[in-house]
Amino acid sequence: MSNPFWSPALAGLEPYVPGEQPRGRKLIKLNTNENPYPPSPRIREALADPALVQALRRYPDPESADLCAAIATQYGVESDQVFVGNGSDEVLAHSFYSFFRHDEPLLFPDITYSFYPVYCQLYGIDYRTPALRDDFSIAVEDYAGPAAGAILPNPNAPSGRCLSLDEIEKLLQLQPERVVAIDEAYIAFSGERGGDSAISLIDRYPNLLVIQTLSKSHALAGLRLGFALGQKHLIEGLNRTKNSFNSYPIDSVAQRLAVAAIGDGGHLAESCNRVVATRERVAAALAELDFEVVPSRANFLLASPGTMDAEALYLALRERDILVRHFNKPRLAGYLRISIGTDEEMDQLLAAVREIQTAQGTSQTR
Ligand SMILES: Cc1ncc(COP(=O)(O)O)c(C=O)c1O
The missing domain is CATH 3.40.640.10 (Type I PLP-dependent aspartate aminotransferase-like (Major domain))
Incomplete structure (x- = not known):
């Protein structure tokens, strides 16, 4: 991209693209690692x-x-x-x-x-x-x-x-x-x-x-x-x-x-502990759904959806108003990064994944 008023250095920049901040539409937003609970x-x-x-x-x-x-x-x-x-x-x-x-x-x-x-x-x-x-x-x-x-x-x-x-x-x-x-x-x-x-x-x-x-x-x-x-x-x-x-x-x-x-500090500990408890529960639930889940110590999970295509799953979740992050990059393209939301939001995510797996015939009944 270029423009006659831009310096050569500016023309060469490739800016960072932050995760989508949707306007208007009410989505379950699990794409930018925000905390789902209110501040102090x-x-x-x-x-x-x-x-x-x-x-x-x-x-x-x-x-x-x-x-x-x-x-x-x-x-x-x-x-x-x-x-x-x-x-x-x-x-x-x-x-x-x-x-x-x-x-x-x-x-x-x-x-x-x-x-x-x-x-x-x-x-x-x-x-x-x-x-x-x-x-x-x-x-x-x-x-x-x-x-x-x-x-x-x-x-x-x-x-x-x-x-x-x-x-x-x-x-x-x-x-x-x-x-x-x-x-x-x-x-x-x-x-x-x-x-x-x-x-x-x-x-x-x-x-x-x-x-x-x-x-x-x-x-x-x-x-x-x-x-x-x-x-x-x-x-x-x-x-x-x-x-x-x-x-x-x-x-x-x-x-x-x-x-x-x-x-x-009390509020901080309480809200982080809640997120961590949900993370552990969701990691186990995703593993049950045949995801490969990278062990996480953060407020998100990096997970590969088994035999499903990660980008297709990202799009299918988006259609159901659930926003997660897919990076179209080497070594990451087969994974989704899922921020930890409230328990209710994460249950909706898990239900949507099950529904998509069933529709695509990819679930392996355990
Ligand atoms: C590893 C890491 N560092 C720094 C930041 C920036 O955080 P902020 O500018 O909101 O403090 C982020 C945001 O996603 C991050 O993932």
Whole structure:
């Protein structure tokens, strides 16, 4: 695509395409890993405060100091070890610019969050993509050698598979001179108490940057709030980039609401536990329906529908107003990524799959 007014760099860009956000039609939406449950009730209370409207007259705090302090308290770090951005996508973009522009290639898995190659393209970063093993797990030993650094989601997306903290430490030791960013967008769904976040390693590894988001775990995808934690020098680096791009990325309403949500650990645990329980139930039910289900520690399942064609199933579900994600990409084309909705939504999904299997004669009665 081109246009005489566009710079050559713009003409060469291939932007990221987010999952569909349908307008108008009421669908069961299991395609963008949103949380099916409402955010903390403290959000509603904070929204009712008239001071919030008053605050809109002025620019927001460019440093989001209250919010950084709240995140620091919650995660056991200092305020100057916290960087906040407009969704973790913005935190990721600034991280790519700040840490990964070197002569060597950046490393990330061949199957992972598809925004990573887009940032590389935007900032002219060369990259190499070590292949996941056949079971979709990451082989950390592949991340050795000269590199601009490494980034990977843990749990990975769209596989849902998780690395242990030992494996993450190994990765950090393989690249001691470069930043290793662990994108923990889904970590809250990974274990009983929020899983094995790499945050506990920050004190010992000056090259570790941990990135999280309120979008999935806190049910606040619409608020656009992500953050990074790391040693002070990395946070300073991110602030240099942010202050060369947009001084006020977090509006006053988002700052205020995020403070309210961050403090409600009880609500977070309850909502994530519900999602995890549903995930386990649905994984077992899909296996019963002859799906091959990748073991997931996130709020979605990657599953291959046995003898059925994955794209045909995606379309048949869509006809029944159920939206899941199909990636037409090598190694993924035979799978669907299914976000975990409410129990009722997931029961409707399972019923629709059974109906489609019966109509196509593909079910194997057990
Ligand atoms: C692995 C991963 N990282 C980051 C993001 C971005 O999240 P947000 O910008 O909503 O914080 C996503 C969203 O789907 C994701 O899957």
